[in-house]
C-alpha cells in the first residue's frame with residue numbers, strides 16, 4: 622500500500638537572511654522528521670519580480686511574485702511564512718489569518734504592543750495555527766536548562782543575568798534600514814526580543830522593568846554609500862533590570878555594536894544549589910554548577926549536546942558532532958507542523974509574541990521616563 626502524505630504548500634514573503642533560513646528549514650524537515658505531512662515550497666514573494674524569481678530559483682520555490690497580497694490570497698497556500706521587515710508583519714499576518722492560513726511569523730511579532738495584541742486576538746478568534754520565530758528556544762540544551770530550573774535541581778532561583786550582544790551594526794557607514802526605523806527598530810526591539818523570550822521561557826513572567834539606553838552612532842547614510850546622513854532615533858544598546866512575577870530579580874543587556882561579539886545570546890541562572898550558564902556562540906555546550914561536590918572538585922562542568930537531548934538524534938546519531946543555527950529553524954518548523962497536526966499551541970505562539978512585545982515596550986518606556994515601568998499583558 623502506498624502511504625500518501627498530506628502536502629502543505631508554503632508561501633513565503635521575504636528572501637533575505639531569514640527567508641533563506643526558513644526555506645532551508647522547510648526543505649530539510651521532511652528528511653529529518655518522520656511526519657504525516659510533507660512540505661512543498663510553493664510560492665515566494667519579494668519586492669520586485671526579478672528578485673522574487675531569482676530567489677525562487679535559488680531557494681527552490683515553484684512560483685514567484687512581487688505581490689505578497691496575491692501570495693496570501695492564493696488558495697493553494699496553506700502556510701504563510703513571514704520573513705519580511707518588522708513593520709510588515711501585522712498587515713501580512715492579519716490578511717493570512719483572515720484567509721484561514723497557518724501563520725509562521727518572524728520575531729518580533731510586531732512593532733508595538735497594540736499591533737501585537739491585534740494580531741494575537743485575530744489569530745485566537747480565527748483558531749488558525751501560529752508560531753513566532755524565537756528559534757533560540759529550540760536548542761535541546763535550553764530544554765535541559767528549563768527542566769533543571771522547574772524540577773528544583775538548582776534550588777531556589779535567585780538570579781537571571783542575560784545578554785544579547787552582536788556587532789552587526791558597529792560599522793557607522795551601514796545605512797538606515799528597517800532595523801533603524803523608529804517603528805519597531807533598535808537593538809531592544811530587534812535582538813532584545815530574543816533574550817526577553819529566553820528569560821520568560823526559563824523563569825516565567827516579567828512584571829516590571831527599569832532600563833537605560835544609548836544611541837552611539839547618531840546618524841547613518843540614508844542609503845548604502847550615500848553622503849547624505851539622517852539622524853538615528855533608535856537605541857544601539859540598553860541595560861535593563863527585570864522584576865519577575867516569581868520575585869526573582871534579573872538583568873539583561875542588549876547591544877548590536879558589541880565589539881568582538883558575533884552572537885553572544887547568553888545567560889546565567891543562579892539558584893541556591895546550582896547554576897547553569899549558556900552562550901549561543903557555543904550552542905552545543907551547557908555549563909552546570911552543582912552543590913555537594915567534594916573539596917577540590919568544584920567548578921562548572923560542561924554538558925555536551927547529543928542524542929540524549931531530543932531531537933538532536935534526528936540530525937545525528939553521535940554526540941559531540943554539533944547542531945548549528947539553521948538546525949534550530951528546522952526544529953522550529955517541526956514544532957510548527959506539530960501545532961498544525963495537534964491543534965495545540967506552541968510556547969511561542971502569538972500570545973507569547975505579544976507578551977514579549979509588552980516587555981520590550983516597557984523597557985523602551987523606561988529608557989524615556991527614567992522610572993520603573995509596569996509590563997502590560999493579558
Ligand SMILES: NC(=O)c1ccc[n+]([C@@H]2O[C@H](COP(=O)([O-])OP(=O)(O)OC[C@H]3O[C@@H](n4cnc5c(N)ncnc54)[C@H](O)[C@@H]3O)[C@@H](O)[C@H]2O)c1
Nearest residue numbers: 635636637638639666667668704705706707727728729754
Ligand atoms: N529569528 C532570528 O534569529 C532572526 C534573525 C534575523 C532577522 N529576523 C527577523 O526576520 C525578519 C526579516 O529579517 P532579515 O534579516 O531576513 O531581513 P533582510 O533584509 O535580510 O530580508 C528581508 C527581505 O524582505 C524583503 N521585503 C521587504 N519588503 C517587502 C515587501 N513589501 N514584499 C515582499 N518582500 C519584501 C526584502 O527585499 C528582503 O528580501 C525581520 O522581522 C527580523 O527581525 C529573525
